[in-house]
Amino acid sequence: MRSDRHILLIAWDAAEPRLIERWTADGTLPNLARLLDRGSYGRLHSTADWLVGSPWPTFFSGVLPNEHGIHHFLQWSPTRMSSVRPSDEGRPRPFWHALGEKGRRTVALDLPMTFAPRPFNGVELSGWATHDRFAKPASYPAGLMRQLRREFGPGSLAEEHFGPDSPEELLLLRDEILESTNAVTNIAEALMRRETWNLFMLGLGATHRGGHKLWDPSPLLPGTRPEDRRKLETGLRDVYVACDQAVGRLLAAAPEDCTVMVCSLHGMGPNTSRADVLPEMLDRILSGSTSDRTPSSPSSSPGLLRQLSDRIPEPWRLAVKHRLPMYFQDRLTSRFFMGKIDWSKAKAFSLISDLQGKVQINLRGRERAGIVEPGAEFDRVCESLIEGLTSFVDADTQQPVVSDVQRSDRLFAGGVRLHELPDLVVQWTRTAGSEHREIVSPRFGAIQWPDPGGNPDGRSGNHRPEGFLLAAGEGIAANSQIDGGHIRDLAATIFSRLEVEQPRDLGGTPITGIGRARVV
Helix, strand or coil: CCCCCCEEEEEECCCCHHHHHHHHHCCCCHHHHHHHHHCEEEEEECHHHCCCCCHHHHHHHCCCHHHHCCCCCCEEECCCCEEECCCCCCCCCCHHHHHHHCCCCEEEECCCCCCCCCCCCEEEEECCCCCCCCCCCEEECCHHHHHHHHHHCCCCCCCCCCCCCCHHHHHHHHHHHHHHHHHHHHHHHHHHHHCCCCEEEEEECHHHHHHHHHCCCHHHCCCCCHHHHHHHHCHHHHHHHHHHHHHHHHHHHCCCCCEEEEEECCEEEECCCCCCCHHHHHHHHHHCCCCCCCCCCCECCCCHHHHHHCCCCHHHHHHHHCCCCHHHHHHHHHHHHHCCECCCCCCEEECCCCCCEEEEECEECCECCCCECCCHHHHHHHHHHHHHHCCCEECCCCCECEEEEEEHHHHCCCCCCHHHCCCEEEEECCCCHHHCCEEEECCCEEEECCCCCCCCCCCCEEEECEEEEEEECCCCCCCEECCCCEHHHHHHHHHHHCCCCCCCCCCCCCCCCCCCCCCC
8 A cells, every 4th residue: 555645636616618629628717628538528516406505515624415414604593583604513524633543644735625734644624715614714733823824914705796797897806816816826726835735625716606606698798898808808807817827837836746627516607696676576475465575474575774784884894893803794695585484484494505496494492483393284285385486487489497496305215414405496497587577376476686687696607407527547548538527536536545444434436547556
């Protein structure tokens, strides 16, 4: 068993496989194209198909969401009747901790949705320029964050702005993304030289933020200055090019015998989310009403907090919010998105969501203020909501708004963390939500789209349920195809590649053709 093997894993967060395939073919991404010529490539199945916030925890643990329980950076707490950040207590540990116990050293740099770093055999830096964060930026060893900030400056990817952006704001964002990608690559190069490692992992948040905000700027282009128009039209491509350049720099710094894995855990496409109108859809169904906000509706208006927030410039809001402890920040975010709910009437309610709709039943014995009885009444409420949600169509095309609604307890066969998943998950039709003028139901009337021609959350792009893996190295056939891979198999593949026995609590199996290298 060799202990001198090296793996360099570069995760392009939420990069879209179709773009990777198009731009490696036409020469836009030359470093990936060269890897493709000498390695293996394929799309990966992802848990983003039903829970878009679950892929990174699935990668870390090798188990599905019903076992790790994470699907968003703010999740519903039935005892608090509010949304809170999940903790790492009792959850599967990151697989690189187990690698460390087997004598393999890891450097984990800027991987999204990680908990605060804990001591292990390696180096971890989290929250530098990631799109999604569970905790404040931190490092192990603790002094590393301060050292890198002195040397490379502060992290340069600001918190995402939720809401429509102007062309000027998107151009500034593009520049910020490019700068942050260069900065985190500088750090990666330095750590690769300074540290001893068997596994080096870098997360590039550029493709995630860029995909959300720069996927389709066309509604903003009329009237835009010609030079700005050109920059916006190529903004997302520029982001992918910057990530490809980062790959080239890291390949040059890596050991010659290094196995290289470039991956994404889910993709990106037009924003299909209708989460902004889901609370109103639920209100209509639960009240049997065809009009907006009837007295019997379980939810009031979005509340005074959101009304005030809409009147305060975002830089001022963020400046105040960031001075508060994280607990209070999360309480404000929860109230902002969920509004004020009358728990004495609400049989169900919408949870904070990025893409799929998430519905929680206000269940007696689970929710502190629960009113729905377990068993037959719970089933009836679920059936009523599923029937009602699938009755909504686009007012102009008559195409369904919802493609499917599933109960989590039927999507997953048990699991120690099943209770942390929403009761119902709503999959939207794969058309852009911005195409709506209004949506209608024969029973529940018409609901106006909040931002005709646009997206209320300011995201022109949102997630698709496929990732990709491109791998090259000893024993991996050139120009070969990966078939049937799943993101939960990546950790097992790394263990196999490093010739370390896979722990029993790590799920997944090595991906065929990428696992254990041939001994020459």
